[in-house]
Amino acid sequence: MTAALDRLSAAVALSARTGCSLADVVSAVEDDLRARQRRRRELLVATAGPRASARLLAGLPLLGLAIGSGVGADPWQVLTRTGTGQVLLVAGVALEVAGIAWTGRLVRRIGR
Numbered sequence: 001m002t003a004a005l006d007r008l009s010a011a012v013a014l015s016a017r018t019g020c021s022l023a024d025v026v027s028a029v030e031d032d033l034r035a036r037q038r039r040r041r042e043l044l045v046a047t048a049g050p051r052a053s054a055r056l057l058a059g060l061p062l063l064g065l066a067i068g069s070g071v072g073a074d075p076w077q078v079l080t081r082t083g084t085g086q087v088l089l090v091a092g093v094a095l096e097v098a099g100i101a102w103t104g105r106l107v108r109r110i111g112r
Helices: 001-020 023-071 075-081 083-111
Strands: none
Touching: 001 023, 023 075, 023 083, 075 083
């Protein structure tokens, strides 16, 4: 919103300085803002699939823990009370955080 107001302010200043029609300048600003908005929407649509996949993949470990608990395997006890489980829990959380950060970075890079 601030960028739009800045552009509109610049358009008014340009019109006042040069004497050109304010309607033409505002129309050009409007076209530019609409094009930028259209590009943002297209970008959101283009990145919707990767963002949804990242959310799904981020939730799979929790689903695995829930399924393990459901069949009586008690994965929480294994992950929190055994040495190997604790190492695997820390490694899994670290990889999960790294994967989420990496995916977020990729999606942000596309947005530039």
